[in-house]
Amino acid sequence: MCVSGKCLCGAVSYQVDAAPIFQLKCYCTDCRRTSAAVHAGLMGLPAEAVALGGEIREYRNCGDSGREVTRAFCPTCGAGIYGRNAVMPHFLFLRASSLDEPDLFDPQMIVFASRAPAWDAVPPGIPAFPELPPQS
Ligand SMILES: [Zn+2]
Ligand SMILES: [Zn+2]
Helix, strand or coil: CEEEEECCCCCCEEEEECCCCEEEEECCHHHHHHHCCCCEEEEEEEHHHEEEECCCEEEEEECCCCCEEEEEECCCCCCEEEEEECCCCCEEEEEHHHECCHHHCCCCEEECHHHCCHHHCCCCCCCECCCCCCCC
């Protein structure tokens, strides 16, 4: 599977030649604040499979998981490109909003569903966890 995407202004782009390992929608408070769309669609891939081009800025904070989360964005247009989290340091979670072909995104799981506001309810038919799935 070949995945490509870019930010709004095109200064940041990426190409991936690997299949996504996780595809999920995250309704956590921080994804709401950074996505402008309540939730973030996230496509998780091995970090080394993602070839990034352009200057990227990162913002780190403590996520709803209690662990550090990094969100990367274009410093020119502000579009979100990917996230990383300390729980799964070898994965990079591309923001589905940045995909050149958004229909490649096929979410299999919803996390932090308990944070969804009434005006953007969690869709039926996809396994939804109130917080993160139980760690095994
Ligand atoms: Zn940009
Ligand atoms: Zn989130």
